[in-house]
Amino acid sequence: MQKVFGRPKGLTEIPFHYCPGCTHGIIHRLIGEVLEELNIIEDTIGVAPVGCAGFSLDFFSCDFVGAAHGRAQAVATGIKRALPDRIVFTYQGDGDIAAIGTSHAIHVAARGEKITSIMVNNAIYGMTGGQMAPTTLTGQVTTTSPYGRDNGVAGFPLDLPKAIATFDGAVYVASVSVDSPKNILQAKKAIKKAFRVQQAGLGFALVSILSTCPTNWGMSPVDSLKWLQEKMIPVYQMGEIKVAEEVKGL
Amino acid sequence: MPKVVVLSEYCKSCGLCVEICPKKILQIGDKVNQKGYYTVTVTEEEKCTGCTLCGLVCPDLALEIYK
Amino acid sequence: MSKVLLKGNEAIAEAAMRAGCKLFFGYPITPSTEIIEYLAKHLPEAGGTVLQAECEVAAINMCFGAAAAGARVMTASSSPGISLKQEGISYLAANELPVVIVNINRTGPGLGGLGPTQSDYFQSTRGGGHGDYRLIVLAPSKAQELYDLTMEAFDLADKYRNPVLILADGFLGQMMEPVLLKEKKEGNLPPKDWQTDGCKGRAKRKIASYFLVNELAEEACQRWQAKYDQIKEAEQRWESFYADDAEYLLVGYGTCGRIAKSVVLNARKQGMKLGLIRPITLWPFPVKAFTSHFDGIKGIVTVELNAGQMIEDVKLAVNCRVPVHLYKRQGGMLPHEREILKFVGQVFNLPVRGEA
Numbered sequence: 001m002q003k004v005f006g007r008p009k010g011l012t013e014i015p016f017h018y019c020p021g022c023t024h025g026i027i028h029r030l031i032g033e034v035l036e037e038l039n040i041i042e043d044t045i046g047v048a049p050v051g052c053a054g055f056s057l058d059f060f061s062c063d064f065v066g067a068a069h070g071r072a073q074a075v076a077t078g079i080k081r082a083l084p085d086r087i088v089f090t091y092q093g094d095g096d097i098a099a100i101g102t103s104h105a106i107h108v109a110a111r112g113e114k115i116t117s118i119m120v121n122n123a124i125y126g127m128t129g130g131q132m133a134p135t136t137l138t139g140q141v142t143t144t145s146p147y148g149r150d151n152g153v154a155g156f157p158l159d160l161p162k163a164i165a166t167f168d169g170a171v172y173v174a175s176v177s178v179d180s181p182k183n184i185l186q187a188k189k190a191i192k193k194a195f196r197v198q199q200a201g202l203g204f205a206l207v208s209i210l211s212t213c214p215t216n217w218g219m220s221p222v223d224s225l226k227w228l229q230e231k232m233i234p235v236y237q238m239g240e241i242k243v244a245e246e247v248k249g250l
Numbered sequence: 251m252p253k254v255v256v257l258s259e260y261c262k263s264c265g266l267c268v269e270i271c272p273k274k275i276l277q278i279g280d281k282v283n284q285k286g287y288y289t290v291t292v293t294e295e296e297k298c299t300g301c302t303l304c305g306l307v308c309p310d311l312a313l314e315i316y317k
Numbered sequence: 318m319s320k321v322l323l324k325g326n327e328a329i330a331e332a333a334m335r336a337g338c339k340l341f342f343g344y345p346i347t348p349s350t351e352i353i354e355y356l357a358k359h360l361p362e363a364g365g366t367v368l369q370a371e372c373e374v375a376a377i378n379m380c381f382g383a384a385a386a387g388a389r390v391m392t393a394s395s396s397p398g399i400s401l402k403q404e405g406i407s408y409l410a411a412n413e414l415p416v417v418i419v420n421i422n423r424t425g426p427g428l429g430g431l432g433p434t435q436s437d438y439f440q441s442t443r444g445g446g447h448g449d450y451r452l453i454v455l456a457p458s459k460a461q462e463l464y465d466l467t468m469e470a471f472d473l474a475d476k477y478r479n480p481v482l483i484l485a486d487g488f489l490g491q492m493m494e495p496v497l498l499k500e501k502k503e504g505n506l507p508p509k510d511w512q513t514d515g516c517k518g519r520a521k522r523k524i525a526s527y528f529l530v531n532e533l534a535e536e537a538c539q540r541w542q543a544k545y546d547q548i549k550e551a552e553q554r555w556e557s558f559y560a561d562d563a564e565y566l567l568v569g570y571g572t573c574g575r576i577a578k579s580v581v582l583n584a585r586k587q588g589m590k591l592g593l594i595r596p597i598t599l600w601p602f603p604v605k606a607f608t609s610h611f612d613g614i615k616g617i618v619t620v621e622l623n624a625g626q627m628i629e630d631v632k633l634a635v636n637c638r639v640p641v642h643l644y645k646r647q648g649g650m651l652p653h654e655r656e657i658l659k660f661v662g663q664v665f666n667l668p669v670r671g672e673a
Contacts, residue, residue, distance in 0.1 A: 002316065003315070003316050004316065005314065007311045007314075011311070012521075016309070020262035020264035020309075021264035021309060025311070029311060042516050042517035045386070045513050047382070058523070062515070062521065063513035063514070063521055064523050065513050065525070066525030067381070067382075067408075068381075071381075071405070074374070074376075074378035078342065078381060078382025078384075078390070079382040079383065079386045079513075080382075081382075082339070082383040082387070082390070083515070104371065106371075107375065181270065181303050181307060214264075221266050
């Protein structure tokens with residue numbers, strides 16, 4: 001008998017601290033597999049956000065740096081400029097990259113910074129206990145939108161990948177989801193391509209991944225996947241939003 | 251004959267694998283791991299086809315699949 | 318070794334390059350912009366990279382990344398920009414990352430003005446960011462020192478794995494003076510066996526500063542404090558000018574330290590035993606300068622371009638056993654030698670001839 005599925009080398013043995021059913025863990029696995037399959041574990045430096053994934057430094061087998069909230073892409077820029085031949089990626093929540101970190105998200109794209117960014121969009125601030133995020137849906141109840149997000153008061157869900165795709169330096173932008181096996185496999189393809197874009201030094205690559213937050217959505221893990229499918233997917237532009245010419249050849 | 255091995259200390263009883271298994275042979279068992287989760291267990295192992303869907307959806311790498 | 322006429326800011330930039338600085342992340346702000354301009358022109362030729370960031374917050378975090386990767390890296394700004402970097406600086410200190418930071422102090426608070434002041438003294442020496450951390454703070458008083466202290470800042474940063482701040486002012490940054498372009502001293506600095514540059518051939522490394530277990534948090538704090546105590550013991554620097562037989566002392570750093578020398582010389586001409594202690598490290602504050610020959614001192618005047626900040630450190634250094642007065646100018650104004658000497662005469666009722 002042969003092992004056909006298990007923990008990839010890109011991950012350490014340390015169990016995840018995420019809540020039961022939180023799909024951060026699936027995203028970690030996909031990245032761990034990509035790091036192993038592209039054989040870049042030893043050449044990669046990851047940059048962690050502040051948020052639920054702020055403790056992901058222990059989960060990946062490659063070197064990892066913890067950035068201040070929102071600043072992962074700026075830290076990654078510094079690493080990449082110091083070590084242009086290494087692979088540098090950021091792993092950030094929606095609050096980290098699309099709220100406080102927005103200026104860096106825009107400028108790494110505008111500069112075509114040769115790094116890869118993974119954005120985990122669960123439409124809420126998880127670690128701090130379920131507050132509204134820029135990605136929170138209209139009408140979605142959170143601890144800071146207790147009557148449901150009111151567009152008149154707190155504006156509209158922010159589709160960061162859609163915006164980032166408009167910047168010339170962003171050569172690959174995809175929005176995927178890990179709500180079903182099919183979508184998980186699609187998500188892995190996008191993540192792998194985003195890392196290969198960096199290997200080829202073509203420019204900035206962003207993959208946004210819709211993910212669940214059972215605890216703060218107040219739903220079971222299984223119901224959370226359904227809510228994501230019914231409510232989130234229709235709001236965000238999905239699929240490969242931008243594939244620059246030079247990336248098509250990859 | 252394909253086999254699913256549950257690494258019970260990683261399981262958080264989230265039930266995503268139970269939901270996805272096409273053969274419905276994964277159940278939340280009655281054994282508790284150190285963190286206090288009732289871990290998943292494979293019931294009729296002979297029905298397992300090794301499709302790995304359970305592994306794909308497991309957020310905690312608690313399942314290893316052999317074929 | 319060549320001697321060239323350089324603007325203060327350019328002396329800093331040239332020194333950084335010769336110290337082996339390969340990366341500079343910055344953002345334009347008067348009166349420090351010549352630093353990024355000079356490096357943008359010359360650093361690439363030396364195989365380095367200059368990146369103008371989207372803001373100062375981005376710049377300091379880029380420095381974080383470059384330092385974590387093991388590179389020599391610098392940033393420079395002026396007061397409002399330095400305020401924006403405070404969180405990042407706290408992270409640099411907690412993660413023990415060697416970065417050289419330059420503050421060409423301008424008037425504040427608020428938008429302020431472009432004139433020289435020393436109103437960022439507290440922010441520099443007490444820390445403007447969160448948590449118990451310290452920066453080594455160096456205070457040059459002329460272009461040569463802007464050069465020498467910048468070059469040395471990189472070694473101090475690596476020696477102690479700590480960010481180092483150069484605190485100058487708009488006057489020093491903008492003034493042109495002859496500068497001797499000394500070469501880098503090859504010191505034996507500790508190896509960077511902590512840098513996160515890819516784990517090929519070694520175990521994985523992490524650079525992070527979260528401590529969720531209180532016991533570990535306290536251990537980290539004790540480790541940092543032990544380092545700061547070590548720096549306090551080893552790195553206090555000051556210039557003593559006519560201070561050995563002095564009865565009265567001026568204390569002033571940077572531009573004020575320079576003006577104070579003229580005051581001392583004028584006073585001595587009139588037979589007044591006035592001396593100067595010019596702090597070169599603002600942190601660690603040179604307490605030793607005051608304890609070594611302290612008995613004969615009857616009074617001190619600190620000369621500052623702020624509302625009175627360094628005066629607190631001087632009072633602490635002398636345990637308030639001697640009257641310490643403040644002579645200050647603000648808003649970008651500089652004190653004239655005569656007004657300082659007149660003030661010394663008044664507060665200690667000493668005879669001072671007006672036309673000195």
